[in-house]
Amino acid sequence: MNLTEIRDAMFAQADWSPEQSPEATKRITGFINRAYNQIAREAPYLFFEDTLRATTEPDVKSLSDNDTIRTLGDNTLASPAPDPWTFVTTYTKTTADANTDGSYTTTWKTDRSWDGRVIEITTDTHIVRNQIRTIWFDSAVDKWKMTLVHPFDIETHGNRPSTAQGFKWRIYTEDYALPDDLITMRSMRLFNNTQQYPLDVMGQDEAEQRTLVGPRGQVAAGIPRLAFRREHFQLEGPGRAPRVEAPTTTTWKGPEPPGEFEYIVTYTWGKRDADFRLAGLAKWDSYAKNWFNTGQTIASTPNNEVANNRIREPRYESAPSPVSDKIAVAEDINEGKYTGIVVTVPNIEYVLGFQTRLTTTAAADYGATGVRVSENQSGIHVRIYRRRIRDIALNPAVPYDSLTRGADTLVADRAFVDNKEKFYLLAEMRVDHVNTGTFVDDGQYIPDRSRPLRDTHGYQQYALYPRPDQRYELDIRCVRRPQKLEDERDVPRLHAEAVSTLVDRAMAYLYESMGNFGAADTMMKRYNAALELLNKRYGDLRPAAVPVLRRMVRARFSYRSRDNYRKWYKTSN
Numbered sequence: 147m148n149l150t151e152i153r154d155a156m157f158a159q160a161d162w163s164p165e166q167s168p169e170a171t172k173r174i175t176g177f178i179n180r181a182y183n184q185i186a187r188e189a190p191y192l193f194f195e196d197t198l199r200a201t202t203e204p205d206v207k208s209l210s211d212n213d214t215i216r217t218l219g220d221n222t223l224a225s226p227a228p229d230p231w232t233f234v235t236t237y238t239k240t241t242a243d244a245n246t247d248g249s250y251t252t253t254w255k256t257d258r259s260w261d262g263r264v265i266e267i268t269t270d271t272h273i274v275r276n277q278i279r280t281i282w283f284d285s286a287v288d289k290w291k292m293t294l295v296h297p298f299d300i301e302t303h304g305n306r307p308s309t310a311q312g313f314k315w316r317i318y319t320e321d322y323a324l325p326d327d328l329i330t331m332r333s334m335r336l337f338n339n340t341q342q343y344p345l346d347v348m349g350q351d352e353a354e355q356r357t358l359v360g361p362r363g364q365v366a367a368g369i370p371r372l373a374f375r376r377e378h379f380q381l382e383g384p385g386r387a388p389r390v391e392a393p394t395t396t397t398w399k400g401p402e403p404p405g406e407f408e409y410i411v412t413y414t415w416g417k418r419d420a421d422f423r424l425a426g427l428a429k430w431d432s433y434a435k436n437w438f439n440t441g442q443t444i445a446s447t448p449n450n451e452v453a454n455n456r457i458r459e460p461r462y463e464s465a466p467s468p469v470s471d472k473i474a475v476a477e478d479i480n481e482g483k484y485t486g487i488v489v490t491v492p493n494i495e496y497v498l499g500f501q502t503r504l505t506t507t508a509a510a511d512y513g514a515t516g517v518r519v520s521e522n523q524s525g526i527h528v529r530i531y532r533r534r535i536r537d538i539a540l541n542p543a544v545p546y547d548s549l550t551r552g553a554d555t556l557v558a559d560r561a562f563v564d565n566k567e568k569f570y571l572l573a574e575m576r577v578d579h580v581n582t583g584t585f586v587d588d589g590q591y592i593p594d595r596s597r598p599l600r601d602t603h604g605y606q607q608y609a610l611y612p613r614p615d616q617r618y619e620l621d622i623r624c625v626r627r628p629q630k631l632e633d634e635r636d637v638p639r640l641h642a643e644a645v646s647t648l649v650d651r652a653m654a655y656l657y658e659s660m661g662n663f664g665a666a667d668t669m670m671k672r673y674n675a676a677l678e679l680l681n682k683r684y685g686d687l688r689p690a691a692v693p694v695l696r697r698m699v700r701a702r703f704s705y706r707s708r709d710n711y712r713k714w715y716k717t718s719n
Contacts, residue, residue, distance in 0.1 A: 147645050149631045152178055152638075155649050156656060174656065179630050181651035182638060189677055190330045190625045191684045192644045198325055198622045199337075201419040202370065202614035203263070205362060206252065207316040212237060213251045214312030215267075217298060217305035218291065228305055230297035231279075232523075236312040238288040254290040256283050261416035261525050262461045265294070266316040266362065269303040273361070278317070279525030293500075293523045318362050321376040321607035323462065327600055327627040334373055337619040345610075345620075346372040358611045368612040380604030383464030384411055388530070389490040390473040396486030402589035403563060404475035404484045404538045410468075410531045410569050410599060411491050416461030423457050426594030428573070455574040456529065456594070463529065465602050466569075467492070477541050486588035491528045495577045500524040527576045530585055531569040531599045566633040569599035600629060641684060647676040 147155070153174050157163065185192060208214060214236045219228035235254070242251040254260070260281055267274045279293040306312045324331070334345045353359060353374040388409050398404055432454065476485040500522055570593035577583040628639055638648060650673040657666035 147637070148634065149175065149178065149636045150634045152631075152645070152649060152652070156653055159649065159653055160656060173659070174652075175631070177652045177655040177659075178648070180655055181648055182628050182631065184651055185640070185644070185648060186329055186625075186628055189644075189680065192640050192647075192680060193329075193625050193628065194639055194641075195332065195623055196626050198624060199422060200322065200620045200622060201421070202322070202610065202616075202618045202620070203259075203319040204614055204616050205316060205318040205367070206260075208314040209248070209252055210250050211310065211314070214306075214310060214314055215292070216312040217300055219305070228300050230300050231293050233292045233294070233298075234284075234287070235290045236306075239283060239290065240288055254281050254283075254292075256281050256290070257420070258417040258525075259420070260317060263317050263416075264320045265292075266318075267298070268314045268316075270307050270309075271303075274298070274303065280523050282523060291523070293525065316362055318613070321379075321609055323379065323605035323607050324622070325624070325626060326463065326602045326605050327629070328606065328624050329627050330625045332623040332625070335621045335623075336370060337621050338369070341369065345370060348372050348374040350375045353609070353611070359609065362613070366612040367615040370610040370612060370614055370618065372611050373608050374611070376607040376609050378604055378606055379462065381413055381415055381462045381464040383413055383602075384467035384492045384494070384528075386492050387468040387470045388492070390470050391488050391490075392473060392476045392485045393488060394476075394478050394485055396488060396586055396588060398475050398484035398486050398589050400589040402592065404540075404589070405563075406472055406474040406535045406538065407487065407587070408472055408533045408535060408569075409470040409489050409572075410466045410533075412466050412529045412531070412599075412602070413464040413494060414460035414462065414527045414529050414574065415525055417458045418461055420458060422459065424459065424571070424594055425596040426571075427592060428454050428456060428594075429590055429592065455527070456571055456597075460527070460529075462605060463600075463602055466531070466599055472535060475538055486586050489530060489585045489587060491530065491575070491577065491583050491585065493577050493583050494526045494528065495522065495524050498524045498526065522578055527574050528583075529574045530572045532572040532587065532593055533567060533569045534563065534565050534593075535567060537563065537565070566635060568633050568636075570594055571597040571599075598629065641680075643683075644676075644680055647673060647680065650676060 153171065156174055156178075215233045216236055217228050217230060218232040218234050237251050239253075242253050245251050258280060260278055263278050265276050265278055267276065276298070277295040279295055281290060281292045283289075284291050331347075334347070336343055336345060348358075358365070358374070388411050390407075390409060470489075473487055475487065478485055572587065572591050572593050573585060575581065575585055631638060638645065640648065650669050654666045654669040654673060657663070657669060
């Protein structure tokens with residue numbers, strides 16, 4: 147049963163014929179989704195399991211005394227002022243490229259895979275922990291640059307050690323994020339060339355009592371054997387909807403047919419492993435290549451950078467913004483074309499304080515002296531999702547057949563879209579002073595059907611012990627939170643026998659809203675009885691004739707005596 151059929155069953159159950167009232171349809175759909183999520187909490191065994199893949203990230207540290215970093219700017223409050231948010235390598239990329247064996251200097255990753263990781267900076271007196279916003283290569287100085295989440299205390303530590311060119315450093319991943327829609331984790335298995343085994347799961351308090359969490363140099367490194375819970379992380383989302391307009395200066399190029407659309411945006415930070423790319427292609431004539439943050443800016447017109455930036459899943463993604471206004475591709479008969487749609491996203495760079503001028507001029511331009519010097523790199527990117535509401539009938543006076551992309555005509559490639567009224571991922575961009583936060587949707591970008599919009603409530607994180615000494619893959623068998631049933635053809639991810647139980651729970655919500663508490667109580671009794679019956683069938687997949695054997699609880703040492711987890715592995719600094 148899809149959403150339409152479930153709603154019709156509820157109307158029939160209530161002996162109610164609202165004549166396709168939009169408000170009635172909206173309310174019934176809301177009750178269905180409330181019941182859908184309630185079942186996910188009370189009976190996750192009724193949902194189909196998923197197996198997700200994740201990877202570990204080994205530590206990266208200074209390879210030599212010359213593999214160091216320093217703050218951007220001189221160690222003085224005079225102009226040019228030091229930038230406590232921005233660090234730069236003390237050596238050039240040319241020097242790193244000449245180090246062919248990789249034993250002397252580090253080649254920094256600019257593909258955003260290091261964004262969000264923890265960095266330890268070794269000063270003259272102690273180690274300072276911070277978090278990386280983003281890393282990029284500045285071709286003007288032939289060096290890598292990096293912005294941090296928290297400003298560095300230059301007044302105390304200086305912009306470099308007293309006896310060295312720069313600070314030595316260590317980058318590591320303290321916590322890994324579980325999927326944002328995970329309900330229950332069944333198991334976590336290590337997948338390696340030589341070893342495949344389940345990881346033990348330990349409570350967070352127990353892990354801390356056994357000192358499995360501590361300075362990187364004092365925690366053993368090796369093949370992970372256990373996982374334990376860490377804190378929850380949520381990236382704050384946008385509070386305003388994107389602005390949309392269809393100016394006559396833009397042209398709809400296709401092959402996506404013109405239509406009426408709505409847009410939603412989210413904020414993202416970092417990127418996950420490059421091997422786990424999304425299935426959909428960004429453009430009709432492109433391929434799934436990596437996107438690298440190699441420059442300061444992103445071009446203001448649509449190009450491969452903006453399109454391919456979405457191929458990899460972010461490390462963190464925020465909750466979505468409000469929905470934009472509806473907008474249709476306009477016809478310009480005089481010009482003989484359809485117009486493209488310009489989407490203006492919220493300026494998160496300005497909000498975070500990273501949209502400032504790069505050079506200091508007259509004080510009158512700023513109103514005061516001592517203005518912050520910024521490299522315009524907050525690490526936050528904006529994902530754009532689009533929902534197609536309807537297609538637009540082609541006007542013979544505006545010949546769509548004449549639209550071309552370069553030398554290739556799009557007549558034969560014009561798409562007949564299989565439309566579902568859901569938000570799908572369209573593009574991902576960074577706001578800067580060149581594009582001014584605008585994205586041009588001109589029909590070249592194909593929404594990714596494999597990546598619909600998810601209602602993200604943050605990420606539950608976990609840590610591994612021993613600390614991974616290399617890249618390992620993990621298989622996580624879990625039950626995921628169901629996404630809203632939005633389109634009329636959406637089908638709940640439940641066992642077929644459980645759909646009627648979904649109807650019973652939604653009917654209880656409906657009768658409660660109508661003030662018919664007797665009928666609501668009757669439906670709740672039917673719902674609870676159905677759950678009990680379904681639990682016998684799906685709660686355990688083993689046949690009832692097979693007894694469930696339980697092992698005796700194994701005694702463990704007190705945390706004061708240090709368990710063997712600390713003794714099985716050597717400590718590596």
